[in-house]
Amino acid sequence: MDTKSTWKGIIREYIDFFPITEKTPIVTLLEGNTPLVCVNNLTKKLNLNLNLYLKFDGANPSGSFKDRGMTLAISKALEEGAKAVICASTGNTSASASAYAARAGIKAIVLIPEGKIATGKLVQAMVHGAFVIQVKGNFDQALNIVRELVKEYPITLVNSINPYRIEGQKSAAFEVCDQLGRVPDYHALPVGNAGNITAYWRGYKEYKEKGKIQNLPKMLGFQAAGAAPIVLGHPVEKPETVATAIRIGNPASWRTAVQARDESGGTIDIVTDEEILEAQKMIASYEGIFCEPASAASVAGVIKLYKQGYFKENSTVVCTLTGNGLKDPDIVFKIAEKPVALPAELNSVRDFVEKIL
Numbered sequence: 001m002d003t004k005s006t007w008k009g010i011i012r013e014y015i016d017f018f019p020i021t022e023k024t025p026i027v028t029l030l031e032g033n034t035p036l037v038c039v040n041n042l043t044k045k046l047n048l049n050l051n052l053y054l055k056f057d058g059a060n061p062s063g064s065f066k067d068r069g070m071t072l073a074i075s076k077a078l079e080e081g082a083k084a085v086i087c088a089s090t091g092n093t094s095a096s097a098s099a100y101a102a103r104a105g106i107k108a109i110v111l112i113p114e115g116k117i118a119t120g121k122l123v124q125a126m127v128h129g130a131f132v133i134q135v136k137g138n139f140d141q142a143l144n145i146v147r148e149l150v151k152e153y154p155i156t157l158v159n160s161i162n163p164y165r166i167e168g169q170k171s172a173a174f175e176v177c178d179q180l181g182r183v184p185d186y187h188a189l190p191v192g193n194a195g196n197i198t199a200y201w202r203g204y205k206e207y208k209e210k211g212k213i214q215n216l217p218k219m220l221g222f223q224a225a226g227a228a229p230i231v232l233g234h235p236v237e238k239p240e241t242v243a244t245a246i247r248i249g250n251p252a253s254w255r256t257a258v259q260a261r262d263e264s265g266g267t268i269d270i271v272t273d274e275e276i277l278e279a280q281k282m283i284a285s286y287e288g289i290f291c292e293p294a295s296a297a298s299v300a301g302v303i304k305l306y307k308q309g310y311f312k313e314n315s316t317v318v319c320t321l322t323g324n325g326l327k328d329p330d331i332v333f334k335i336a337e338k339p340v341a342l343p344a345e346l347n348s349v350r351d352f353v354e355k356i357l
């Protein structure tokens, strides 16, 4: 055992749902069990007649939900004798793969689009000792390269096309039901490569099959306006958005995302970069949770749909905040109000404080 902590990480907590044997070496950083926070300030300020909850998966060990899939993918890679893992990444997959590979004592190779990942995520891969390759291209091109490479070498691919990634990520749906004590009416999340919406839907369905819950939520996915292939119905060759984690033009799990939308009776829609940044700011300033821009797409989308009259009043809505805002402070620093500079004198600070009280 790792510690006396009561939470044992998602594999041990939900072991019946995973393809684990006695031979599987469980590589865990005790991921999961992230906060599900009821957000009344936000709904009051915006006059949203909803029971709104934020599932803050930025509280995972490497700061994003990717850890849920990575604990299983790396455990199975180790079981299968892998010496190295590889991934293409918009940032968080590489951060998580690097952390779990370090924990497992195997090599990580990560391909990232040059200049298009948040500094904090790049630094994570570096500090965990991964081999970091910046490719002069976008995520979709990097993913094509690693897909070819793993055909030639005994390296395990740990992008979400590795089935264990989505298997592990479904644990978030279990937690939402366990924490809420019921099934939400709607579950909203950002959609990039579309693995997570696929994983949640699978998780909810399996929980229902096992009799843990009686009904299912409607799945709501949100893509950034400049990177919305699923909404547009065709790949986007040059995806652009401030939300780099969902800057993806040809999602690997496209088909299963559409399936999640249609089977659940939900929708996949677009939010603009402005709506995303506005939502990020509101979540931080009204509720005290700092998520990264991509994560805020879920809340931005719910606000947008609410204004269109989409929801039944008083519905219970869970939004997943997929990653931690500390990974990507540059954009906030650019647009947020700057600190005031004052002399180191009691009087000038007092004048300032009196003004704002």
Ligand SMILES: *Cc1c(COP(=O)(O)O)cnc(C)c1O
Binding pocket: 064, 065, 066, 092, 093, 160, 190, 191, 192, 193, 194, 195, 196, 197, 245, 246, 292, 294, 295, 322, 323, 324
């Ligand atoms: C990976 C990621 C996404 C997108 O998830 P997909 O499974 O690729 O759709 C969204 N937000 C953050 C913070 C991410 O790291």
